Every structure is written in structure tokens, then in C-alpha cells.
Amino acid sequence: MKVLVIVIAALATLGLAAFGVVTEQKASETGGALLVAHRTNAAQDADSAAAPAAAALGQVAAGQVVAGQAAAAPAAAPMQTLIAAPSIAPPPAPIHLAQAQAAPGRSLPLASAASGPQTGSGKPAGNMPACDKPGAMGLSRIVQIDTTGGPAFGFEHFKQYDFLRDHEVVLTFDDGPWPENTAAVIKALTDQCLKATFFEIGEHATWHPELSKMVAAAGMTIGSHTWSHKDLARNPYASDIEQAKQEIELGVSAVHHAVGGPIAPFFRFPDLQQPPVLLSYLASRNIATFSTDIDSFDFKMHRPEQVVESVMSKLKKRGKGIVLMHDFKPATGAAMPELLRQLKAAGFKVVHMVPNAPVTTLAKYDDMLRQQDKMDVTNTRPESSVVKTISGD
Numbered sequence: 001m002k003v004l005v006i007v008i009a010a011l012a013t014l015g016l017a018a019f020g021v022v023t024e025q026k027a028s029e030t031g032g033a034l035l036v037a038h039r040t041n042a043a044q045d046a047d048s049a050a051a052p053a054a055a056a057l058g059q060v061a062a063g064q065v066v067a068g069q070a071a072a073a074p075a076a077a078p079m080q081t082l083i084a085a086p087s088i089a090p091p092p093a094p095i096h097l098a099q100a101q102a103a104p105g106r107s108l109p110l111a112s113a114a115s116g117p118q119t120g121s122g123k124p125a126g127n128m129p130a131c132d133k134p135g136a137m138g139l140s141r142i143v144q145i146d147t148t149g150g151p152a153f154g155f156e157h158f159k160q161y162d163f164l165r166d167h168e169v170v171l172t173f174d175d176g177p178w179p180e181n182t183a184a185v186i187k188a189l190t191d192q193c194l195k196a197t198f199f200e201i202g203e204h205a206t207w208h209p210e211l212s213k214m215v216a217a218a219g220m221t222i223g224s225h226t227w228s229h230k231d232l233a234r235n236p237y238a239s240d241i242e243q244a245k246q247e248i249e250l251g252v253s254a255v256h257h258a259v260g261g262p263i264a265p266f267f268r269f270p271d272l273q274q275p276p277v278l279l280s281y282l283a284s285r286n287i288a289t290f291s292t293d294i295d296s297f298d299f300k301m302h303r304p305e306q307v308v309e310s311v312m313s314k315l316k317k318r319g320k321g322i323v324l325m326h327d328f329k330p331a332t333g334a335a336m337p338e339l340l341r342q343l344k345a346a347g348f349k350v351v352h353m354v355p356n357a358p359v360t361t362l363a364k365y366d367d368m369l370r371q372q373d374k375m376d377v378t379n380t381r382p383e384s385s386v387v388k389t390i391s392g393d
């Protein structure tokens with residue numbers, strides 16, 4: 001009987017929480033227009049109702065694990081973090097990765113993040129990457145995310161970790177890599193000595209591995225966004241976790257392979273549809289989930305001015321946040337220089353996220369990736385050693 005009462009109380013609490021979140025949840029990222037059928041309002045509502053439960057479950061699971069973590073993420077009791085949300089990386093704790101020493105070219109942020117002491121190669125804590133561009137904006141902070149236990153971020157769905165201070169923004173870009181647009185975003189960021197996080201689609205990365213490598217070489221953090229941008233809250237994925245896992249893991253393996261080096265255990269769900277069972281799965285893989293604080297809705301926009309206006313107006317209202325954009329979209333690439341100019345003029349500061357360790361791919365899905373038709377990773381021998389004329393001229 002006692003147990004029954006507790007269960008009912010818990011369900012009631014979840015229900016209230018769900019109601020609270022649902023009322024503020026917007027139609028979220030419908031992602032690059034490419035593969036995603038637009039959803040009806042009814043379908044969105046149905047999914048929205050599921051999302052808060054996901055959030056609640058994710059928070060508890062993440063909190064339990066994070067609470068056991070070491071100094072980088074100040075241990076936060078699960079219930080407290082639902083409300084108080086302490087900074088993940090309070091300055092001047094050694095969360096600042098010295099990346100200035102990273103060699104140009106193949107320097108991966110993960111290399112420094114994963115190489116042990118958070119201060120990098122002997123640099124004192126607090127060092128920021130050198131910026132050789134006079135008047136450039138530059139990063140204000142680098143925060144290291146301990147992904148153990150799959151913490152989830154982004155106040156649109158997860159209200160556990162409120163690590164940004166007033167006027168701080170984290171820039172994130174989805175659905176790349178994509179010719180021209182991704183390069184435009186990278187150039188605009190690099191011109192201002194800024195860095196951002198890119199959630200790449202696995203299939204896109206296999207089509208343009210050189211672009212994934214370019215993003216990594218520019219010192220950006222790279223996470224993944226499934227293999228082919230499927231809404232995992234819908235069938236067949238909703239009813240078949242193996243298919244859903246495959247969509248997630250093939251994406252991880254593909255982006256990892258395209259980069260040709262470590263990538264972050266950072267993941268964003270297509271359409272921000274986050275089934276609880278998959279949040280638990282990601283937690284078991286020590287992969288952090290990122291929703292968003294500010295959805296630019298740039299995927300609906302065709303003019304750069306619209307993207308700038310959308311981001312700036314929402315940021316001014318909210319004061320800070322993780323901003324969701326799409327390097328897949330031409331308007332976003334074109335908007336970046338002006339957006340960064342306005343961010344600086346309005347006193348916003350850019351924070352860069354890096355993981356504490358790279359993601360681990362699973363052999364099963366690495367193998368599956370190799371079997372994809374387009375992937376020819378096993379054959380690296382030159383033609384002359386494979387084909388020889390043995391008869392005739």
C-alpha cells in the first residue's frame with residue numbers, strides 16, 4: 001500500500017512536470033529540410049507530451065552519475081540540480097583548456113581535452129587560445145563537459161545544468177557538413193577567433209569527409225546527429241530500439257570516421273525528439289545530449305537578416321543560452337559575420353564547449369559503416385599494386 005502511494009505520488013509529480021514543460025515547449029528544430037517530413041500539430045503535441053518524461057528520467061539518471069564525478073563537474077545532488085543548477089565549470093577552476101598550443105591544421109580540440117590534465121600541455125589554467133586578429137571577438141570561456149552518465153543540456157527540455165552566465169552564448173550548428181555553407185560558418189567564426197559545436201549528420205559526413213576534417217582542423221567541437229536525420233520518436237524507431245540505436249551509432253561511427261580522429265560524445269536528436277529509452281541508452285554510452293536554449297528556426301529562413309534578427313531578439317529576451325542554428329543552410333552561413341558583429345556590439349560573449357574525453361565508437365557499427373557502399377575504407381592500396389597487366393601491352 002505504501003509503495004502504491006509512492007508510485008502514485010511520483011506519477012503525479014511527473015505529470016505536473018510534464019504539464020509545465022509542455023506549455024513552454026515550442027515546435028522544435030525540424031532540422032534540415034532534407035529528409036524530414038513536416039509534422040502535424042497533433043503529432044507534435046503527442047511527442048511533446050512524451051518529451052518531459054524523457055527530461056525527468058534523463059535528469060535523474062544523469063544526476064546520479066554526475067554526482068559521483070570528480071572536480072571538473074562539481075557534484076550536484078540530483079534534486080538540487082533540478083532547481084539550483086550549479087555551474088558545470090566555475091572559473092577559475094581548471095576548466096580552461098589551453099588550446100593556444102594546438103598546432104594549426106590537424107589540431108583537434110579533443111586531443112587537448114583528452115590528454116589528461118585539463119590545463120593542457122603545462123599551460124596554466126585560464127589560458128585562452130591566442131587570437132592574432134586585431135579587434136576580433138575571441139572566446140570568453142572554454143568549459144569542459146564531463147559526459148559520464150549522459151548529462152543533458154538545453155533548457156527547452158532539460159533544466160538541470162544552468163552553466164552559462166548572463167550574456168554568455170554557446171553557438172551550435174546542426175545538419176552539416178555541407179558544401180559552401182559549412183565553410184562560410186567556419187570562416188566567420190575563425191575571423192573572430194571563435195569556436196562552436198557542430199552536430200553532424202553521419203551520412204553527410206561520409207559524403208564530405210574533407211569538410212568534417214576542415215571543421216575539426218579549425219578547432220571546433222564535433223558531435224553527431226544520427227546517421228540520416230530520422231525522427232527517433234516515430235516508427236519504426238519508436239517501436240524498435242535496435243533500429244534507433246543503429247541510427248544513433250552509425251552516425252557516431254560515420255562522423256568519427258570522416259573526421260579521422262576523435263570526436264566529442266555530444267549528441268543532438270533530430271527534431272529535438274528525445275525518447276526516454278534513448279536518453280537512457282545514451283547515458284549508458286556516456287554521451288551527453290544537447291537540446292537547446294534558443295532555437296533560431298533558421299531552417300525556415302531564406303534571408304540572412306532573418307537569421308540575425310531571430311537570434312538577436314531571442315537572446316536579448318533570454319539574456320544567454322545555447323543557440324541552435326544549421327550550417328546546412330545558406331542563409332545561416334551568410335548571416336554569420338553580421339550576427340557575430342551584433343553579438344559583440346550587444347555585449348554577448350561566446351563560450352566554447354569541449355568534452356573531457358572523446359567518444360568511443362562501437363566495433364559493430366564501425367563494421368556496418370565499412371559495409372556501406374559508399375565507404376571504401378578497407379582498400380587503401382594504390383591501383384598499381386592491385387591491378388597488374390600480365391598479358392598484352
Ligand SMILES: [Zn+2]
Pocket residue numbers: 029030031032174175225229270271
Ligand atoms: Zn537536424
